[in-house]
Amino acid sequence: MFTRAVLQQGKGGMEDHIAMLCRGLAKKGIDISVITTLHQQGKEYEVLDGVKYYYVGGSKPKKYSADWWGNSVQKFVQLHGETPFDAVHSQSAGGFGFARENLGKKLQIPVVTSLHGTTIDEIQTQLNKLANTHSIRSYSDLLDTLRVFPKMAVQLHSYFFIDSKYLSSSDLIIATSNEQKKKLLKYLHVPEGKIEIIYNAIDEKLFSPSERYVAVKELGVMGKPILLCVARLEREKGVQNAILAMHELLKEYPAALLLIVGDGSYRKSLEELAKRLCVHHSVTFTGFVQFEKLPTYFNACDIFLNPTIRQDGYDLTVLEAMSCERPVIASKIGSMPTAIEHGKDGIMIKPGSVQDLVFAVNGLVADREKAKLIAKAARKKILENFSCESMISKTILAYREAIAMVKKR
Secondary structure, three states: OEOOOOHHHOOOHHHHHHHHHHHHHHHOOOOOEEEEOOOOOOOOEEEEOOEEEEEOOOOOOOOOOHHHHHHHHHHHHHHHHHOOOOOEEEEHHHHHHHHHOOHHHHHOOOEEEEEOOOHHHHHHHHHHHHHOHHHOOOHHHHHHHHOHHHHHHHHHHHHHHHHHHHHHOOOEEEEOOHHHHHHHHHOOOOOHHHEEEOOOOEOOOOOOOOOHHHHHHHHOOOOOOEEEEEOOOOHHHOHHHHHHHHHHHHHHOOOOEEEEEEOOOOHHHHHHHHHHOOOHHHEEEEEOOOHHHHHHHHHHOOEEEEOOOOOOOOOHHHHHHHHOOOOEEEEOOOOHHHHOOEOOOEEEEOOOOHHHHHHHHHHHHHOHHHHHHHHHHHHHHHHHHOEHHHHHHHHHHHHHHHHHHHHHO
């Protein structure tokens, strides 16, 4: 497996997904080697949960570069010479170096590629930043908006010169949502026969409903209506819209508390925004929270908020909240409709709309019975469509299908 990032290099949705996938594959008896970027502590190799991890130089941790793509291929060739691989799995553009050398066809090794988003999504995210001018509240916000243009230039280069190469060299492409498949067909011209839809999964046993009273007591937030955001704190994640909504919601619910779990470069701006709006006494930043502790936060909240303006797949935090049987309000953006059916197992709002967010929160607070029904339907959907066992089994079938395709060539 080629990937730019793994959990040992830092927290993230893709990193969580890869860790879960690799653990699951190893438990099923698959011998898996992960080739990734530099480790911050200089490690070159380690084995975790039965998975071999190789940290290769040529780029900063979690970052793509031409040197890393070249060095990752050299590591693959070395390992393949020692024990031949049956298949290659590229996480997004992680395997671009492998594709550039056309090694799949040369070595008769099937290539499966999982997409965690597309450059079309990245370009749309930058356009969303330009459209959401109401969230420009500081000089740093303005600078972030101006950076949209060089970022789009990089993404357009990727669209025209990188994506087509690694996708065309793949024998099978895993789309993680129904919306992503449509984009692959429309914008990247991938043949429909090469696409398999396999939803990303979460640990439905770890993220399970528990008594809210116990969770609230553990966190020390008794007697308060609790709204929760869990996100990497970057402007595109839209947490600022939750803070802006609190300015209105506190007029109706003065005891309400917004918990913001996570960290990132935008945290300082968010804290300053809360102070400017005089809602900082009702907004708590917890910073980074260990993955195993997250279920306590989900189970403590009354409503989970995901007001993102990032155009990508569904955030795993949305699935985790749904799995904990909590009502979710999320932006109708990217692949979110795969995760949420509006009004049935969640509520979707217009991306960037603070007014819609306030209205949705008021609606769920006013109709507790509706909120309970939505929460129960959410847990049911996770068990039926987003379980870890389902994802692992379908991924193994995808490997077998790709191997069969190569044998027929």
